Every structure is written in C-alpha cells, then in structure tokens.
C-alpha cells in the first residue's frame with residue numbers, strides 16, 4: 001500500500017481535505033463548503049487554523065516538517081503531533097477539563113482537530129496588557145500537581161508507566177530542541193542566538209564566562225535528560241495557557257516526555273517572573289503597581305497550590321512503586337510518609353528554582369525570545385528589564401540550594417525592579 005504523502009493545509013484546501021470527516025461534519029455542520037477558515041498560528045512550529053461552520057467551530061493544528069520560526073533549513077519530524085495527541089489524552093484524564101477536547105487525530109498528516117477555546121486569549125498576552133486572572137494561578141497549581149503526580153511512579157502502575165516512558169522516549173527531536181536551546185546555547189556564542197545589543201553585551205559576556213553558572217546549567221541539563229520521573233508538558237510557559245477571567249486551559253504539549261517534575265514548575269514560574277520584570281516596559285499612563293502585586297501573589301499561589309495538591313495526592317493516591325504504604329501507613333508510620341514527602345518536595349523546590357533561572361536566560365540570550373520583552377520597543381528600556389531577569393536567573397540557578405522561600409525571592413525581585421542602572 002502506498003503511504004499517503006504529507007501535505008500542508010491552507011485555508012483553501014482545508015475544507016476539501018477535512019470535509020468528509022464525519023466527526024468534523026457533526027461538530028461544524030454538514031455544509032463543509034461554507035466553513036470559514038482562518039490561519040492564526042503565531043507559534044514557533046506549527047500551522048493553526050480556526051474553522052467555523054453553521055453548527056460549531058474547531059481548531060485544526062498541523063505540524064510542519066520543519067521549524068516554522070527558522071524555515072526548511074531546520075527539519076523537524078511530524079511525529080511531534082502524535083506525542084501532543086497522546087499527552088493531551090493523558091492530561092485530560094489526570095486533570096479533567098484543563099486541556100482542549102480532542103475531536104480527531106490524523107497521524108500521517110500530523111493533524112489534531114480540537115476544541116476552539118473562545119473567548120479565551122493567551123495568558124502571556126493578557127498579562128502584558130496588564131490584565132489579572134483571579135483563577136489562573138490556582139488552576140495552574142492544580143494542573144501541575146495532578147499531571148505531574150499522576151504521571152509518575154508515585155501513582156502509576158509500573159508496567160503502564162514503563163510502556164509510556166518507552167513511547168515518549170521517541171520524542172527525540174523536541175527534547176533535543178530543549179536540551180540545546182534551553183540548557184546549552186545561551187552559554188556560548190551559538191549560531192542562532194540573539195540578544196539586545198549592544199546594551200546587554202557586557203552582561204552576556206560575563207554570564208558566558210561564569211563557570212559556576214555553566215556548571216549549574218549543565219547539572220540541570222543532566223537532570224532533564226536523565227530523570228524520567230513523570231510525563232511533562234515540556235513547554236509550560238504563559239504562551240501555552242489560555243484564559244478568560246474565569247477559566248484556565250493548558251495547550252500545546254508537543255514537547256511532552258518523561259523528565260523531572262521540577263521542570264514544568266520552574267518553567268512556568270520563570271515566565272511569571274519575566275512578565276513581572278517586563279511590566280515597566282508596558283506601563284504607560286496606567287500604573288502597574290497592582291499588576292506587579294498580582295503577579296507575585298500568583299507565583300506564590302501556583303507554588304502553594306502545587307505543594308498542597310501534591311501533598312493531598314501523596315496521602316490519598318500513592319499507589320505506585322515508590323514510598324509504598326506497606327513501609328509507612330500500613331505500619332502505623334504516617335510520620336515516615338510525611339518525612340518522605342518533605343524530602344521529595346524539597347528536591348522539587350531546589351531543582352525548580354534552577355530550571356526557572358535557566359529558562360529566563362534562554363528567553364533573553366537564545367533563539368526563542370518571549371513577547372514579554374520583545375514587545376518593548378525602546379531597546380534601552382527592554383535591555384534594562386532583560387538585565388534584571390538575567391541577574392535573577394543567575395541567582396536562582398547558582399544559589400538554589402540556599403534559597404528557602406518565595407518571599408525571599410519576591411523581595412529580591414521587587415528590589416531588582418526598582419534598580420535604575422543596567
């Protein structure tokens with residue numbers, strides 16, 4: 001049998017190509033010729049279409065065989081769509097209602113058809129505009145705890161988890177992006193790097209010459225590559241979250257693979273800290289004092305919710321091969337289980353701070369920058385904001401074993417924000 005050839009969709013061909021799919025016809029309406037199609041993808045990798053019919057709407061996401069941000073010179077396999085689909089199904093089971101519902105998956109054409117979230121917007125965009133989302137931090141803390149705990153050996157049957165580790169181990173190329181772009185490229189003059197120049201040149205040179213920082217970045221890469229602890233989202237920044245004032249949904253888990261719990265937590269918190277340090281570049285007549293307070297509180301809420309939900313799951317759903325009840329609760333030693341929980345959370349805390357620091361560096365020094373800083377037009381002002389995040393990132397990565405509370409970090413963040421010099 002001949003293999004169907006991959007073909008990228010466009011707004012004209014999409015109805016013709018998907019108009020025979022019964023699931024879609026049910027969702028969107030039978031008259032596929034009148035579907036309205038818009039391409040809205042602004043991410044680094046894929047095509048994303050909104051399709052509206054007489055009966056409803058859907059998102060059609062298609063992977064391209066290359067990195068959209070860079071072009072065909074950087075090939076990237078279509079199978080990332082398969083991993084995204086499988087991650088979405090697992091996340092939906094582990095934290096119901098938090099990810100878009102999947103309507104249809106076509107592995108050969110790398111297409112996922114899923115729920116169109118409306119009127120949701122990308123959280124990063126909303127935060128840049130100075131909007132507050134009262135439920136987002138708690139929802140994200142719950143998502144982290146539930147997906148990361150329930151995808152681990154604390155909870156899963158060993159055979160199921162090992163099969164899943166094997167399945168996601170094939171997401172090699174997307175892991176390679178993270179391994180290079182996050183953990184290594186920022187710390188040397190890699191070809192695709194860029195930063196705000198010349199303003200940041202001195203600081204960038206100092207960071208690249210910083211032996212302690214380079215060693216910490218590599219220790220964190222070592223952890224990322226070898227600690228297959230749980231099924232990660234793998235790219236959980238504020239651009240992977242969609243919100244309304246009431247609702248929070250997590251999208252885009254194509255980087256999913258088995259790695260350290262602390263990675264998703266650290267990456268997410270880093271993006272809140274970066275948004276905080278970018279606020280100065282976005283405030284105009286509006287004073288962003290309340291917004292800054294909201295962001296620091298959101299960081300505390302994410303972490304505290306994560307801790308408390310993780311602890312709850314530890315006490316109620318710890319049925320995997322690790323820290324078995326037979327050794328603790330069943331021997332009337334609940335205190336032992338609590339002591340072990342403290343140790344596990346302590347390790348996550350220290351590693352999460354490190355991953356957060358490295359994530360801040362790569363968004364300012366590497367290939368993939370974030371809109372929080374990029375949308376600040378004045379390069380001097382942008383560089384002032386970025387330099388604060390670079391310093392914070394270095395502190396978190398190198399001193400994480402001596403940092404004991406978020407209050408301590410948030411105090412430092414407030415002092416940094418008030419600094420005037422570069």
Ligand code: SR1
Pocket residue numbers: 044045067069177178181235368
């Ligand atoms: C080449 S891909 C660059 C970045 O975009 C994705 O969203 C990930 O964050 C990746 O590191």
Ligand code: MG
Pocket residue numbers: 043044235240252
């Ligand atoms: Mg993405």
